[in-house]
Amino acid sequence: MEEFAGFPASDGGYGGRDGDRDGPSSFYVDSDGLQRQIDELASFSDSPAPSVTRVLYSDKDVQARRYIKGIMNQIGLVICEDAIGNIFGRWEGSEAGLGAVATGSHVDAIPFSGKYDGVVGVLGALEAISMLKRSGFQPKRSLEVIMFTSEEPTRFGISCLGRLSLTDHKFKLIISNVINSVWSNCIQIGIVTAIAAPASIKVEFEGNGGHAGAVLMPARNDAGLAAAELALAIEKHVLESGSIDTVGTVGILQLHPGGIPNVRDIDEKRRNNVIDKVHQSAIDISKNCGVVLSEFKIINQDPPALSDKSVITAMEFAAKQLNLEYKLMISRAYHDSLFMARISPMGMIFIPCYKGYSHKPEEYASPEDLANDVKVLAMTMVRLSLQ
CATH class of the missing domain: 3.40.630.10 (Zn peptidases)
Incomplete structure (x- = not known):
């Protein structure tokens, strides 16, 4: 005792x-x-x-x-x-x-x-x-x-x-x-x-990959690659926040329906700024990869x-x-x-x-x-x- x-x-x-x-x-x-x-x-x-x-x-x-x-x-x-x-x-x-x-x-x-x-x-x-x-x-x-x-x-x-x-x-x-x-x-x-409180988002890209060997690279619009590129963009934007308290992860990555990132921080404005940048990156990536950004949904955004x-x-x-x-x-x-x-x-x-x-x-x-x-x-x- x-x-x-x-x-x-x-x-x-x-x-x-x-x-x-x-x-x-x-x-x-x-x-x-x-x-x-x-x-x-x-x-x-x-x-x-x-x-x-x-x-x-x-x-x-x-x-x-x-x-x-x-x-x-x-x-x-x-x-x-x-x-x-x-x-x-x-x-x-x-x-x-x-x-x-x-x-x-x-x-x-x-x-x-x-x-x-x-x-x-x-x-x-x-x-x-x-x-x-x-x-x-x-x-x-x-x-x-x-x-x-x-x-x-x-x-x-x-x-x-x-x-x-x-x-x-x-x-x-x-x-x-x-x-x-x-x-x-x-x-x-x-x-x-x-x-810290998280903001969770659901992102869905729609593309057209085609046969693994028969469709040549210039003709491919791979939604999986777009999701992978967005995952790297999340890391980039989180690191750019300038604070060690900002954390971002990709919790689920599937070809159907897409990626669910999670960004959290103790500063709500700083966290939401990262979310805005992620959204813009998703738009840019969809254009560059030739895929459709069919959904960008904020699931929760707690203070x-x-x-x-x-x-x-x-x-x-x-x-x-x-x-x-x-x-x-x-x-x-x-x-x-x-x-x-x-x-x-x-x-x-x-x-x-x-x-x-x-x-x-x-x-x-x-x-x-x-x-x-x-x-x-x-x-x-x-x-x-x-x-």
């Missing part, structure tokens, strides 16, 4: 059950219990271990939901579930009318992924609440753990499906998750300052999100009090928090994972890093709850 340093008396007046500056001995992270829960949740899978597959609303997903609600019930949270399937576990504060401090993530998993992504954000949050309850802490604002429905696009091809029903809630939101990139060994916590300064400050305070090395960083992955930022202050905590793996059976976070995550999360919730 990982001992927690406790809260200084100057932080909102909370110094432990008896006002002890170092906090009560009951303030610890149950690392063994947390790892056991992670392993048990991983057993609800439609693919063999060590991989995890949990598609939205499948039998295994329903079992996982039941498991999460069981833990919420064990630690005394008030549980409710909305029409789309988001699950809420609330610890009522002394001033329950104030906006809650919410945290959480998701437990659905794409086929043959790992057991940490998203799951740490839910089970880690429940352990943080358990830790605060053991310590005798009493929240001012209610504390709430949210298990979002379908962060992954496994059922309907739509990411972050659960956010569609969360338009009227008022939260100070924190999302806990796993880092999907490698950092220096000295970095123990990542504090997210911004979340990026910035973490709220008050949440960042609370996270930095927690990391400093715990003597943890931390780094301000950008999330380039899609998260529920990208959309939650539209209705409430938002922040994210990242922790290191093995080789930066995510969505792979090999993804792994050490017990020490998991404990650091829970500690920072708990201390951040305390600070925000008392504001």
Whole structure:
């Protein structure tokens, strides 16, 4: 079990059950219990271990939901579930009318992924609440753990499906998750300052390739070559943006119906400028290759999100009090928090994972890093709850 340093008396007046500056001995992270829960949740899978597959609303997903609600019930949270399937576990504060401090993530998993992504954000949050309850802490604002429905696009091809029903809630939101990139060994916590948002487009070229040998090159109008040229143009325009934060990929390349590029950035104007250049390149390429640009469709064009300064400050305070090395960083992955930022202050905590793996059976976070995550999360919730 990982001992927690406790809260200084100057932080909102909370110094432990008896006002002890170092906090009560009951303030610890149950690392063994947390790892056991992670392993048990991983057993609800439609693919063999060590991989995890949990598609939205499948039998295994329903079992996982039941498991999460069981833990919420064990630690005394008030549980409710909305029409789309988001699950809420609330610890009522002394001033329950104030906006809650919410945290959480998701437990659905794409086929043959790992057991940490998203799951740490839910089970880690429940352990943080358990830790605060053991310590005798009493929240001012209610504390709430949210298990979002379908962060992954496994059922309907739509990411972050659960956010569609969360338009009227008022939260100070924190999302806990796993880092999907490698950092220096000295970095123990990542504090997210911004979340990049993608713009996805579908491009369709129509040409006439003909027989592989019989049709000579001057007479060929190859749609596949036009798509390949556009893929290179996407790379060129992304690199021309002048920012390392602009990323572009070709996610699917098929002769029928075409290419689906994805461009994302934390700067919406810069990202959209790349999309405009890609569109112009598609027009130019179609003329040069003698093919028809039959479709250039923007599938989605979500705005990026910035973490709220008050949440960042609370996270930095927690990391400093715990003597943890931390780094301000950008999330380039899609998260529920990208959309939650539209209705409430938002922040994210990242922790290191093995080789930066995510969505792979090999993804792994050490017990020490998991404990650091829970500690920072708990201390951040305390600070925000008392504001």
